[in-house]
Amino acid sequence: MNKVFAYIRASQIWRSIFRHGYPDTPRNRTLAVLSNFFLHLHPVKVRRSGIQLSYTWCMGGVTFFLFLIETITGLLLMFYYRPTAELAYQDILALREHVPLGIMRELHRWSAHLMVISVWLHMYRVFLTGSYKAPREFNWNVGVILLVLTLLLSFTGYLLPWDQLAVWAITVGTNMARATPVLGHEGPGAALVSLGGLDFIHAGDDVRFGLLAGRFVGEGALLRFYVLHCVGIPIGAAVLMAIHFWRVRKDGGISGPL
Amino acid sequence: MGQQIKDAVDWLTSPTLYFLEFTLAIIFILRFRAFFTKKWVIAVFFAVSTAFMVFAFGDTNFNRIITKPDNVPIIILLATVVFFSWLSLRRAYLNDEATKRGEPTQEAALGKQRVFTWPDLVYIELIFMVIFTAVLIIWSIEITAPIEEPAASARTPNPSKAPWYFLGLQELLVYFDPWLAGVVLPSFIVVGLMAIPYIDVNPKGNGYYTFEERKFAISFFWVGFLLFWVSFVILGTFLRGPNWSFFGPFEYWDLHKLEPMVNVDLATYFWTGLLGQARPEQPLIRELPGIILLLGYFAVIPKLLESRLMKSLFEGNRQHIIRYHVMMHLLLWFGLIPIKMLLRWTVSLKYIVGIPEWFFNI
Numbered sequence: 001m002n003k004v005f006a007y008i009r010a011s012q013i014w015r016s017i018f019r020h021g022y023p024d025t026p027r028n029r030t031l032a033v034l035s036n037f038f039l040h041l042h043p044v045k046v047r048r049s050g051i052q053l054s055y056t057w058c059m060g061g062v063t064f065f066l067f068l069i070e071t072i073t074g075l076l077l078m079f080y081y082r083p084t085a086e087l088a089y090q091d092i093l094a095l096r097e098h099v100p101l102g103i104m105r106e107l108h109r110w111s112a113h114l115m116v117i118s119v120w121l122h123m124y125r126v127f128l129t130g131s132y133k134a135p136r137e138f139n140w141n142v143g144v145i146l147l148v149l150t151l152l153l154s155f156t157g158y159l160l161p162w163d164q165l166a167v168w169a170i171t172v173g174t175n176m177a178r179a180t181p182v183l184g185h186e187g188p189g190a191a192l193v194s195l196g197g198l199d200f201i202h203a204g205d206d207v208r209f210g211l212l213a214g215r216f217v218g219e220g221a222l223l224r225f226y227v228l229h230c231v232g233i234p235i236g237a238a239v240l241m242a243i244h245f246w247r248v249r250k251d252g253g254i255s256g257p258l
Numbered sequence: 259m260g261q262q263i264k265d266a267v268d269w270l271t272s273p274t275l276y277f278l279e280f281t282l283a284i285i286f287i288l289r290f291r292a293f294f295t296k297k298w299v300i301a302v303f304f305a306v307s308t309a310f311m312v313f314a315f316g317d318t319n320f321n322r323i324i325t326k327p328d329n330v331p332i333i334i335l336l337a338t339v340v341f342f343s344w345l346s347l348r349r350a351y352l353n354d355e356a357t358k359r360g361e362p363t364q365e366a367a368l369g370k371q372r373v374f375t376w377p378d379l380v381y382i383e384l385i386f387m388v389i390f391t392a393v394l395i396i397w398s399i400e401i402t403a404p405i406e407e408p409a410a411s412a413r414t415p416n417p418s419k420a421p422w423y424f425l426g427l428q429e430l431l432v433y434f435d436p437w438l439a440g441v442v443l444p445s446f447i448v449v450g451l452m453a454i455p456y457i458d459v460n461p462k463g464n465g466y467y468t469f470e471e472r473k474f475a476i477s478f479f480w481v482g483f484l485l486f487w488v489s490f491v492i493l494g495t496f497l498r499g500p501n502w503s504f505f506g507p508f509e510y511w512d513l514h515k516l517e518p519m520v521n522v523d524l525a526t527y528f529w530t531g532l533l534g535q536a537r538p539e540q541p542l543i544r545e546l547p548g549i550i551l552l553l554g555y556f557a558v559i560p561k562l563l564e565s566r567l568m569k570s571l572f573e574g575n576r577q578h579i580i581r582y583h584v585m586m587h588l589l590l591w592f593g594l595i596p597i598k599m600l601l602r603w604t605v606s607l608k609y610i611v612g613i614p615e616w617f618f619n620i
Contacts, residue, residue, distance in 0.1 A: 023376050023377070026374070029374045029375075029376045029377070030374075032376040033374075033375045033376050039375070039376070039380065042375040042379060042380075043375060044374065044375055045372040045373065045374055045375065046372065046373060046375055046378070046379055047368070047369045047371070047372060048368040048369065048371040048372065048373050048378075049364070049365040049366075049367075049368035049369040049466075050369070051373070051378060051379045051382060052368065053382065054345060054349065055349075055365065055467075057342060057345075058382065058383075058386050061382075061383055061386060062386060062390065065386065065387055065390060066390070069390075069391075069394070085409075089405075089408045089409065092405055093405065096402070096405075103395070103398040103399055105403050106397070106398030106399075106401070106402060106403045107394055107395070107398045109403045110330075110331070110394055110397050110398055110401075110403075111394055113328075113330075113331035113334075113422075114331065114334070114390075114394075116331075116423050117331060117334060117335050117338065120335075120339075120483075120487075120488075121338060121339070121342060123451075124339075124342065124346075124479075124483060125342070125346070127454075127475075127479050127483075128346045128350070128467060128476065128479070129463075129465060129466060129467055130462075130463035130464045130465065130466070130468075130472065130475075131464070131465060132454060132455040132458075133455060133458065133460075133461070133463075133464040134455075134461075134464075136455070137455035137456060140452075140454070140455050141452045141455070144448060144451045144452045147451075148448060151423060151424075154421065154423065155421060155424075158421050161405055162408065162409050163405050163406040163407060163408060163409060164406040164407050164408070164409060164410065164413070164415050165404065165406045165415075166409065167409040167410075167411070168414065168415050168418040168419075169418070169419060169420055169421050171418065172418050172419065172420045172428065173420045173421070173424060175436065175440075176427075176436050176439070176440025176441055177440070177441070178436075179435065179436035179437035179440060179441060179617065180437065180441045181437055181441065181442065184437070184441075186436075186437075186617050187437050187441070187617055188437055188616055188617045188618035189616070189618075190617070191616060191617075216411060217409075217411070218411070255464070255465040256365055256369040256465040256466070257363065257365050257366040257369050257464070257465045257466050258464055258465060
């Protein structure tokens with residue numbers, strides 16, 4: 001058996017991919033991290049306090065992993081789901097009825113719930129260890145925006161099954177928008193934006209209308225939420241995550257006593 | 259016996275008591291952290307909680323709400339938040355004790371050593387990926403994602419609830435109008451979180467757990483996150499039923515449960531109650547008492563507390579005066595929430611300033 005492994009490791013194919021020997025020496029362990037695209041996010045060496053599980057709770061890593069699961073399962077779901085008022089609900093039912101071993105929607109939904117929790121816990125941990133303090137102030141801010149994006153991702157995805165739960169949860173949520181000061185038609189100050197008795201802010205053009213592409217949660221809202229859920233917000237989150245991870249390195253790695 | 263426990267729990271979870279119990283719990287736990295951070299305390303807590311869950315599971319009403327597939331994560335949230343709060347406080351307490359003895363904190367002692375990412379960090383990541391994949395697959399096979407009836411804009415379900423992570427905000431709707439509960443206060447939460455690193459100039463407690471060195475910051479975050487966010491999510495999920503009425507965990511969700519609400523504006527209290535005359539028509543005159551109160555709240559309190567808080571939080575350094583005022587402003591907005599809650603419970607106050615003509619109600 002060892003001979004087979006040795007043969008594989010000596011082959012040109014293997015050596016074209018991994019440019020180091022078995023990572024059991026300092027040199028090879030260094031190379032394992034440096035010469036691997038995915039691992040090079042990490043420094044070669046880390047503080048021992050920084051990787052202690054009771055210190056980090058691993059919640060940042062878990063959040064990122066759940067984001068990856070969401071991306072993969074979401075991509076698979078997109079093969080079956082059509083975001084129109086006639087087809088959306090049917091397609092969701094079909095996922096269970098017609099797709100063999102169909103647990104993609106379950107994986108997607110439960111991971112999404114967990115991701116919200118893990119983001120909160122990650123923020124909680126970062127606060128309690130004072131890891132937002134200099135020089136990490138900016139990265140904390142990137143993190144806050146990522147928290148908001150996570151909630152928005154979950155919120156936009158909530159509508160897509162197009163059942164009673166989805167539509168009314170989004171109705172309750174977006175009803176808030178009509179009370180936006182100045183920009184919502186039932187918000188304070190909206191009446192001030194008028195000219196000679198002509199109201200500029202009304203139910204047909206306020207922020208809620210922009211959010212829903214209509215006066216109520218209908219087909220326009222479904223498409224809008226779908227595009228935001230599958231393309232818009234994930235791209236934004238991916239860019240910010242790249243910055244977030246990069247800044248963790250630049251600001252001195254996982255936090256520890258100065 | 260069983261019924262008496264259920265009635266007692268229903269009574270103890272009524273919104274007023276629920277809020278007071280959580281507040282007292284936070285104060286007690288932080289004050290007596292030497293006791294609460296012991297290992298057996300958390301073990302007993304989880305044992306008692308599990309026993310209670312087993313007992314309560316037999317109840318139809320409890321079972322109905324707790325076994326909803328979408329409520330599983332809330333139980334996970336509750337368990338993890340309790341556990342991690344305990345863990346962090348324990349580490350903080352041990353570090354503080356070490357500092358008192360003149361010894362280095364756990365992080366400082368371990369932080370001097372550097373270990374290779376491969377394998378020391380990579381294997382943790384691998385194990386976590388395996389565990390989460392396994393748990394999620396089993397969970398997904400066992401519990402099917404819920405799907406209700408097809409969307410119908412004509413039939414409103416009762417209760418209509420926002421997604422669970424926004425239920426804290428929906429709870430605020432009991433006390434505030436949508437423009438505050440749904441727009442202004444959430445914006446202030448985000449802005450406030452982002453402002454934290456620029457307000458908190460305390461250089462201590464950077465990169466290690468501590469309580470003694472950051473008493474104000476950590477107590478504040480416990481109140482904000484545990485009390486006003488997590489506990490409200492749990493309240494909104496399990497204890498709010500049709501018409502957003504309150505229901506104890508063992509109570510049947512009766513559509514016709516009536517909660518008489520005769521809430522009174524401050525203006526009515528002032529003009530009719532105090533002066534014994536009709537409320538003036540002009541909104542600005544009518545609401546003058548409330549407006550003066552609010553302006554006073556936002557303008558006078560920061561001035562009153564300035565010298566004391568500047569000293570304790572910023573060591574009296576005048577160059578931090580802008581930080582102080584930004585912090586106070588955010589804190590005062592946050593403080594409106596418990597103030598409004600208390601006023602509602604005690605004197606059934608509806609609005610401090612109520613100008614429905616302009617959708618401007620506070």
